[in-house]
Amino acid sequence: MAVSARTRKSARLQRLEAAINYPIDWLEERSGLVGGLRYFLFRKVPGDSNWFHTLGSATLTAFLVQATTGVILAMYYKPEPKTAYASIQHITNDVTLGWLVRGMHKWGASVFIILLFFHMARVFLFGAYKYPRELNWIVGVLLLVMGMAEGFTGYLLPWDQTSYWATVVGINLNGTVPFLGPYIAQFLRGGAEIGPDTLARFYSIHMLLIPGAIFALIGLHLYLVVRLGVSSPPWSKEAAGADWVEEQVTTNGRSGLTQPAARSSWRRNGGDAE
Amino acid sequence: MSAIDERRSQFKKYKEDVKDRGKPFYPYAMFHDTVMSLVVVGVIVGLASVWFYTSGENPDTCGGKDSCLLGPRYSEPADPGTTNFVPRPDWYFYFLFYLLRIFKWPDSVILGTVGIPTILLIIAFALPFLDIRSERRLSRRPVAVVAAILVVISMGELTYKGAVAKEALASEVVAAVPQWAQREGFANDPKAVAGANVFAEGGCTSCHTYLGTGGGNLGAPDLSAEGSKGKGVQGLESYVADPSKFGNTVMPKFGAFASIPAKDAQGKDLGISQLRVLAIFLDASKGPK
Numbered sequence: 001m002a003v004s005a006r007t008r009k010s011a012r013l014q015r016l017e018a019a020i021n022y023p024i025d026w027l028e029e030r031s032g033l034v035g036g037l038r039y040f041l042f043r044k045v046p047g048d049s050n051w052f053h054t055l056g057s058a059t060l061t062a063f064l065v066q067a068t069t070g071v072i073l074a075m076y077y078k079p080e081p082k083t084a085y086a087s088i089q090h091i092t093n094d095v096t097l098g099w100l101v102r103g104m105h106k107w108g109a110s111v112f113i114i115l116l117f118f119h120m121a122r123v124f125l126f127g128a129y130k131y132p133r134e135l136n137w138i139v140g141v142l143l144l145v146m147g148m149a150e151g152f153t154g155y156l157l158p159w160d161q162t163s164y165w166a167t168v169v170g171i172n173l174n175g176t177v178p179f180l181g182p183y184i185a186q187f188l189r190g191g192a193e194i195g196p197d198t199l200a201r202f203y204s205i206h207m208l209l210i211p212g213a214i215f216a217l218i219g220l221h222l223y224l225v226v227r228l229g230v231s232s233p234p235w236s237k238e239a240a241g242a243d244w245v246e247e248q249v250t251t252n253g254r255s256g257l258t259q260p261a262a263r264s265s266w267r268r269n270g271g272d273a274e
Numbered sequence: 275m276s277a278i279d280e281r282r283s284q285f286k287k288y289k290e291d292v293k294d295r296g297k298p299f300y301p302y303a304m305f306h307d308t309v310m311s312l313v314v315v316g317v318i319v320g321l322a323s324v325w326f327y328t329s330g331e332n333p334d335t336c337g338g339k340d341s342c343l344l345g346p347r348y349s350e351p352a353d354p355g356t357t358n359f360v361p362r363p364d365w366y367f368y369f370l371f372y373l374l375r376i377f378k379w380p381d382s383v384i385l386g387t388v389g390i391p392t393i394l395l396i397i398a399f400a401l402p403f404l405d406i407r408s409e410r411r412l413s414r415r416p417v418a419v420v421a422a423i424l425v426v427i428s429m430g431e432l433t434y435k436g437a438v439a440k441e442a443l444a445s446e447v448v449a450a451v452p453q454w455a456q457r458e459g460f461a462n463d464p465k466a467v468a469g470a471n472v473f474a475e476g477g478c479t480s481c482h483t484y485l486g487t488g489g490g491n492l493g494a495p496d497l498s499a500e501g502s503k504g505k506g507v508q509g510l511e512s513y514v515a516d517p518s519k520f521g522n523t524v525m526p527k528f529g530a531f532a533s534i535p536a537k538d539a540q541g542k543d544l545g546i547s548q549l550r551v552l553a554i555f556l557d558a559s560k561g562p563k
């Protein structure tokens with residue numbers, strides 16, 4: 001009896017499994033996405049990766065918070081000098097949980113920038129910008145510039161005194177660039193004065209142009225991370241691909257120095273090293 | 275073996291090492307990432323809550339009823355007419371903001387606005403090509419470590435100074451007006467005194483200094499002796515109305531003052547615009563007697 005119950009159950013389980021697997025297999029057969037996800041999840045990372053390596057994904061999380069809260073804000077925000085300030089007040093004081101959405105967007109921006117710098121610092125300290133990851137560093141610097149540009153364009157949107165006068169000065173400073181300055185300032189203002197056109201322009205740049213670029217750059221950034229792998233901490237005794245791990249073994253004791261250490265970095269000119 | 279070959283073989287070894295000794299991203303690294311991401315979201319929600327619950331609906335409740343630990347919800351609505359407001363960017367631009375105090379207009383201010391930021395950016399982009407050794411250990415990268423420490427200290431210092439930079443409050447500046455009138459000798463000219471008040475309230479001192487009061491921001495010159503440069507009331511008026519016509523693209527335009535009637539200390543209409551009295555005040559500023 002017990003046996004038959006178990007077999008009946010397992011038959012049901014099998015059917016359930018098949019029901020779950022069917023759409024997955026369907027998707028995999030037509031797109032290969034499932035295999036891609038599996039590759040992403042089960043790829044190996046160096047055994048000594050640590051908390052420092054979480055700064056990149058923390059930055060990503062902060063960006064996703066900005067994207068999500070930004071979309072919600074855009075549903076209530078009215079990018080016109082006459083209405084912008086009132087709509088910001090309305091969001092903060094009246095809309096259900098509007099204060100939370102606006103507060104998260106406002107403070108998330110600072111957290112995002114701080115995490116960008118922390119992540120960059122860890123990449124720098126780990127020497128992780130070196131071959132073959134140069135390109136990913138450059139993509140990263142672009143992301144940093146984009147992040148700061150988001151801060152500059154978003155600052156104007158509440159259309160209060162703080163944002164207005166900071167932007168007046170910010171645009172004027174852009175105007176001091178040799179030769180191009182006046183054109184940059186003119187472009188940013190969308191005219192001779194800061195007004196409705198400036199606000200519309202900043203809003204468009206802030207919610208469409210730069211976020212689009214950031215999404216694309218993050219895609220490229222993560223592609224390169226998965227393709228090239230992340231660097232072990234340089235102080236690790238078991239750092240992946242590190243010649244100093246061997247060095248430590250071979251240079252332990254005097255005789256070590258004279259032993260041929262195949263990959264040691266000071267022997268790069270030794271013609272017969274390999 | 276050439277340098278690039280060596281780096282290639284090193285990377286090959288890296289890939290092999292990770293394959294042999296690495297751990298799968300899921301669940302190990304993913305666990306750390308998830309914990310960290312939750313912390314990030316928690317911090318953001320925490321900041322938003324403190325900001326909201328310590329501030330009030332009115333922009334000016336701060337300091338009174340509300341502590342505004344993290345600042346007000348918003349400041350007063352934007353008003354291109356009054357500049358009684360200290361232009362201040364978000365904190366991550368403070369270092370640039372402060373750089374502009376170090377360089378003096380007009381000779382070197384461009385170093386602060388364009389020069390140094392551009393150089394920093396070029397170095398950031400070029401870093402992987404400037405530092406091409408494969409060495410990653412900090413103890414063997416003395417130049418990189420020293421450079422990093424210098425960058426962190428100077429950015430931190432500039433950000434800090436930008437944050438605490440003393441801004442003259444309009445009320446303090448207004449209180450200094452009688453003393454200005456005394457020292458500059460225009461106390462008997464009600465138009466010049468009215469102009470001095472517009473100057474004090476209009477936010478000019480967030481950039482300019484006048485007899486020691488004011489910001490000294492963005493390379494704006496001291497105006498205590500502006501009247502001795504021979505520009506005349508007319509010249510000063512058109513300058514302040516639209517400085518960009520005179521090659522000054524940093525200072526905002528104050529043309530809006532032309533349509534606001536000026537009043538004297540008793541509130542009597544002087545029959546001319548605020549822009550005019552401002553120019554009269556500047557013209558009367560021949561330097562302290």
Ligand code: HEM
Nearest residue numbers: 053056057059060120128136137140141143144229230231
């Ligand atoms: C939106 C901004 C960014 C996001 C979402 C992001 C995300 C990530 C993630 C998830 C990783 C995997 C390893 C880790 O977490 O440390 C990574 C690695 C990396 N990031 Fe970023 N990053 C951003 C900005 C930057 C910036 C500003 C730089 C430097 C200028 C940079 C340079 C790098 C490099 C070189 C690696 C490879 C590290 C290694 O091999 O160990 N990234 N990034």
